[in-house]
Amino acid sequence: MSKNKYEYKFGLLGVGKMGSAILGGLINKEIYKPEEIVIYTLEEDIKEKYKKQGINIANDEIDLFNSSSVTLMAIKPQIYDSVLEKVKGNYNNKTIISIAPGKKIEYLESFFKDAFIVRAMPNTPALINQAMITYAVNNESEEEKIEEAKKIFSSIGKSIVLEEWQIDEAIPLNGSMPAYIFKFAKDFIDCGIGHGLSEEKAKELALNSIIGSSLLALSSPDDLQTLINNVCSKGGTTIAGLQKLEENGFTTSIQACFDACVNRSKELGK
Numbered sequence: 001m002s003k004n005k006y007e008y009k010f011g012l013l014g015v016g017k018m019g020s021a022i023l024g025g026l027i028n029k030e031i032y033k034p035e036e037i038v039i040y041t042l043e044e045d046i047k048e049k050y051k052k053q054g055i056n057i058a059n060d061e062i063d064l065f066n067s068s069s070v071t072l073m074a075i076k077p078q079i080y081d082s083v084l085e086k087v088k089g090n091y092n093n094k095t096i097i098s099i100a101p102g103k104k105i106e107y108l109e110s111f112f113k114d115a116f117i118v119r120a121m122p123n124t125p126a127l128i129n130q131a132m133i134t135y136a137v138n139n140e141s142e143e144e145k146i147e148e149a150k151k152i153f154s155s156i157g158k159s160i161v162l163e164e165w166q167i168d169e170a171i172p173l174n175g176s177m178p179a180y181i182f183k184f185a186k187d188f189i190d191c192g193i194g195h196g197l198s199e200e201k202a203k204e205l206a207l208n209s210i211i212g213s214s215l216l217a218l219s220s221p222d223d224l225q226t227l228i229n230n231v232c233s234k235g236g237t238t239i240a241g242l243q244k245l246e247e248n249g250f251t252t253s254i255q256a257c258f259d260a261c262v263n264r265s266k267e268l269g270k
């Protein structure tokens with residue numbers, strides 16, 4: 001199969017939360033023109049919406065895979081087996097990107113003979129082009145294809161390459177991290193409300209403090225422990241709170257959360 005055999009440059013299977021964020025990023029950043037994109041989804045209203053924007057609609061999953069040079073799968077891991085059974089075949093000179101937790105390159109290769117495989121893990125800040133994406137590939141010598149995958153990822157955020165086994169281990173740090181941060185912020189905001197602040201002001205204070213602290217930590221030469229120490233003056237307010245976090249098992253809870261998240265990712269891949 002030659003490169004030119006694929007009618008469209010980019011194909012997307014599944015246009016849910018992640019798929020629509022990626023599609024939006026690709027169009028807004030003009031990585032591909034709408035007419036270079038083909039999608040397949042089960043929902044008629046979504047097909048209509050994107051058709052109006054000049055995006056092509058595949059007839060089914062097989063048509064999508066056969067017509068796109070790069071195909072990104074944004075469907076749930078639970079339906080991979082049934083969908084991949086339908087579309088399996090020889091895909092010479094084609095790139096397949098999977099963003100499902102636990103679905104290994106070896107598993108994907110068993111369905112897609114000769115394809116260049118990218119296993120990636122994004123997160124929901126993709127919705128505002130601030131995703132943190134990890135990825136691994138099945139052939140590191142395919143530089144052009146790696147560049148194209150990175151270009152796709154750049155439309156929704158930043159990407160870093162990992163060893164494949166590290167993708168599951170890193171999921172708490174990127175794929176699932178937004179939920180943990182939201183939970184952390186929500187608990188603090190709820191306490192603020194309990195202490196008499198309005199929800200609006202508590203939210204503004206907490207969320208902007210999280211942004212500012214992240215930006216400080218990313219730009220500072222100091223390590224995180226030094227940055228923690230810098231806020232904790234002896235006998236002060238912060239240290240009083242931190243001691244309570246530790247007494248109440250904060251670090252142990254984070255470790256249990258991390259392990260459960262990684263283990264679930266591995267289970268989903270079985």
Ligand SMILES: NC(=O)c1ccc[n+]([C@@H]2O[C@H](COP(=O)([O-])OP(=O)(O)OC[C@H]3O[C@@H](n4cnc5c(N)ncnc54)[C@H](OP(=O)(O)O)[C@@H]3O)[C@@H](O)[C@H]2O)c1
Binds near residue numbers: 077
């Ligand atoms: N959301 C996250 O934070 C996140 C983070 C990292 C990775 N991911 C991964 O990204 C992938 C997509 O997740 P999501 O959150 O975007 O899920 P989602 O919102 O449920 O989107 C999946 C979409 O695929 C559609 N679909 C189901 N079967 C299909 C088929 N045969 N052909 C085409 N479309 C089909 C679904 O339609 P119906 O709803 O009608 O079934 C739904 O619209 C998953 O593998 C997920 O694990 C998600």
